[in-house]
Amino acid sequence: MKILHTSDWHLGQHFMGQTRQAEHRQFCDWLVTQADAHQIDAIIIAGDIFDTGTPPSYAREQYNEFIVALHRTGTRLVVLGGNHDSVATLSESRTLLAQLHTQVIPGVAADPEQQVLVLPRRDGTPGAVLCAIPFIRARDVLQSQAGQSANDKQLSLQTAIHDHYRQLYAMALAKREALGLPLPVIATGHLTTVGASASDSVREIYVGALEAFPTSAFPPADYIALGHIHRPQKVGGLEHIRYSGSPLPLSFDEARQTKEVLLAEFTPQGLQRVLPLEVPRFRHLQSLSGTLAELQVQIRDAAQSGSAEQTVWLDITVAIDDYLSDMQGKVLAMAADLPVDILRIRRARGNAASVMQQQSKLTLDELQPQEVFSQRLQSEALEPQLQQQLMQLHDQVIDELRTEQA
Structure with a gap:
């Protein structure tokens, strides 16, 4: 039997x-x-x-x-x-x-x-x-x-x-x-x-x-x-x-x-x-972590397992000590034209605490509106595409306000 x-x-x-x-x-x-x-x-x-x-x-x-x-x-x-x-x-x-x-x-x-x-x-x-x-x-x-x-x-x-x-x-x-x-x-x-x-x-x-x-x-x-x-x-x-x-x-x-x-x-x-x-691996999932320079190499290596029909799904943790205004955009740009889909981008927890401590010393007068909004977005566990759309919507609203004030 x-x-x-x-x-x-x-x-x-x-x-x-x-x-x-x-x-x-x-x-x-x-x-x-x-x-x-x-x-x-x-x-x-x-x-x-x-x-x-x-x-x-x-x-x-x-x-x-x-x-x-x-x-x-x-x-x-x-x-x-x-x-x-x-x-x-x-x-x-x-x-x-x-x-x-x-x-x-x-x-x-x-x-x-x-x-x-x-x-x-x-x-x-x-x-x-x-x-x-x-x-x-x-x-x-x-x-x-x-x-x-x-x-x-x-x-x-x-x-x-x-x-x-x-x-x-x-x-x-x-x-x-x-x-x-x-x-x-x-x-x-x-x-x-x-x-x-x-x-x-x-x-x-x-x-x-x-x-x-x-x-x-x-x-x-x-x-x-x-x-x-x-x-x-x-x-x-x-x-x-x-x-x-x-x-x-x-x-x-x-x-x-x-x-x-x-x-x-x-x-x-x-x-x-x-x-x-x-069971064969029908789609590859990978978690990547590192600095932006390290991630660029890792994403290219991960792409070797993907195809146009079955892309590789990635979960990315960015290890950076300095504030980066467009972290999402920079990571997404690395994956352009590669058979990968980035499903989540996060900042490393240890670095995030350090960054927040540095940011807490800054006043709103020292930051641009885009920087404030970008920092707030990066503190949320949102999908990269949604973060990018919200950032674009924010920039559009700021431009319209500036036009009205002019």
């Missing part, structure tokens, strides 16, 4: 105003190719198929096109809801998608039996029993109780999630016994576990209730396919409890991560091996 474990696609994501549509299309095409080449029996998406509960129409179209393409390969699909996903959105097409060998578990079901699935091999024979556990919202497993402290609520939620896993695992064992076959048991989850390493793009999902689920609370399944954390990793060093991570870097601090999907192979005795399949 061969399973591909993936998660956190975030279809429809806008990254600092930029769409990821082309990258997601390339990833979906690549994944279908891998499923066919490795003769995968089933793909499990462990939550966050969409970036928001109301994904744009093109994201829904990508989702449907992927399912149709995957169906042609003979590989089945299991989609679990994540904290970014809307239960209603995933539910609306689940009956139709079932005809394409896709089983969707949007949220915790009223009947737990609906979350215990027998995954067939490509030849149709039973290959594994799956405890299909999506993102668990507190209201799914708990009733609010008056007078509970924050610690009490956290413990209650942890206990309720543990009980949900234990219940489904017991049902999976019963189903395996009824089939009379030595099938591996797989479980899923979309949550933070103790010891997992997150990134900037991961949002806390149990704020004020559950910070992380203890690894020891998972049932003794042969493999536990987790989602929510975007960096691929073993949990607690355990081979069988894994985060696949996101297939695309979803923040600049993920740019250097190797993205992957996990090929888990099973025999009747259990998990045989886990083979990471590295």
Whole structure:
């Protein structure tokens, strides 16, 4: 039995105003190719198929096109809801998608039996029993109780999630016994576990209730396919409890991560091996830092990884000690005619404090209006294009005022 474990696609994501549509299309095409080449029996998406509960129409179209393409390969699909996903959105097409060998578990079901699935091999024979556990919202497993402290609520939620896993695992064992076959048991989850390493793009999902689920609370399944954390990793060093991570870097601090999907192979005795399949880098993201002279070289080097169709996205931190009236313009000029898009320009924090200290000694009489406005803009985390537009608008207003005074 061969399973591909993936998660956190975030279809429809806008990254600092930029769409990821082309990258997601390339990833979906690549994944279908891998499923066919490795003769995968089933793909499990462990939550966050969409970036928001109301994904744009093109994201829904990508989702449907992927399912149709995957169906042609003979590989089945299991989609679990994540904290970014809307239960209603995933539910609306689940009956139709079932005809394409896709089983969707949007949220915790009223009947737990609906979350215990027998995954067939490509030849149709039973290959594994799956405890299909999506993102668990507190209201799914708990009733609010008056007078509970924050610690009490956290413990209650942890206990309720543990009980949900234990219940489904017991049902999976019963189903395996009824089939009379030595099938591996797989479980899923979309949550933070103790010891997992997150990134900037991961949002806390149990704020004020559950910070992380203890690894020891998972049932003794042969493999536990987790989602929510975007960096691929073993949990607690355990081979069988894994985060696949996101297939695309979803923040600049993920740019250097190797993205992957996990090929888990099973025999009747259990998990045989886990083979990471590295996801190609469809677009390069880079964080650059240095003086203007250093950045000019770095931007040119970064451009070597880009093309007119797939530009490199840059996050730039400028290390300068002296006040620069047109820092944004100078940096943008370096990227002119290069296959790069600068998504953010910032002044280095250490230098910013020094610059502000120097500026605090100046009076308004010593500064030109343009300099005052430029300093104010640079203190804000605005996109370069917006800063440039605001600067141009400021200059236009100043010119009109001067014309009226004349």
